[in-house]
Amino acid sequence: MSHTPSLAIYGGKPTRNTFLPYGKQWIEEDDIRAVVEVLKGDFITTGPAIQAFEKKLAQYVGARYAVAFSSGTAALHAACYVAGIRSGDDVITTPLTFAATANCILYQGARPIFADIDPVTYNMDPAELERKMTARTKAVIPVHFTGQPAKLDEIRRLAKKHGLVVIEDAAHALGASYKGRKIGGDGDLTMFSFHPVKHVTSGEGGAVTTNRRDYYEKLLQFRSHGITREPAKMREREGPWFYQMQFLGFNYRLTDIQAALGLSQMNKLDSFLRLRRKYASMYNHAFRNKKGVTVPFQPEDVQSAWHLYVLRLRLPELTTDRKTIFHALLKENIGVNVHYIPVHLHPYYRRLGYTEGLCPHAELFYREAITLPLFPKMSEEDAQDVIKAVNKVIQYYSVRGVNGGC
């Protein structure tokens, strides 16, 4: 039947000999030196490296304040706390995200409400957000899925009208911009993650940026058990040793060791972003007019940070399903992935009463999505291998006629 080379899944030669992961950190000698310097110094937790890292991040995104946390999840939890989310509240988010986004709502005893995605942008649909709002709605957590900013103007307008706090999950969006402004620079509260697959890493780590002084001070206090040592914040002061625990916080501190790595990585963020954009545009160019697949939608007024490159399969134009194509690409030694299983379909959420059919656009997207490898340390040849493998596999499973037989 075909002039296409035999797929590795059927015993053919794989497109490449070594496995290409979907994402990976890039640590160099200068990063290592920065960490070792801290280890030799006086502080290994909450010292000068934390402050320098926070300052660098705040400056980069254009926010007044940044507070570092032990993970992105901890950062998001803190943002939910300072936004005043508590038992009895509803918080609207997207189902197309990592479980942590909705889990943080549950940590606060509130109820996650899932607003379906826009089937074109894959981000939260503002019309769905409005449809899901009730008197109980306290906040909205949009996720800038894959690094492409959500429709912030619409979301903020609705939030303002209904008195909601907007907490942006920008775990994918460090360096992205919306209408000329960096994500994290002008929101109420914006969360970032420094997990190794994200744009810059501190091993584990996260941060919240904000322009509000009251949020900033509460975030700092939440990070350390709700404890303050500042005389101005206490009614009495029994002596120089005195501190007070004023609300229930956590130990969510990042170490200085990690902050040194994060700071060193921040110096490379723009070059990392350039490489991500270069590989993403190679993929866009290769797959734009290809039968059987849809490339990511790119609005005019936003610049994606390209954390992920998600190719969407057009299943009616293909003779098989996502699972087979996924397997076939793995056998070609291409480390594909799937982002995301809609949060409400996980067993824990089903036990809470969420059911299939709640967000049909996200559920359909899940059956058609494949994440291709995208990280700054990959080479142009690696990206070419991905393109070759996708072409080979999609060609093989194309409905003849639809693909013009070529």
Ligand SMILES: *Cc1c(COP(=O)(O)O)cnc(C)c1O
């Ligand atoms: C990575 C990620 C998180 C959580 O960040 P951690 O640092 O892993 O805790 C939250 N939301 C999204 C969308 C993420 O991708």
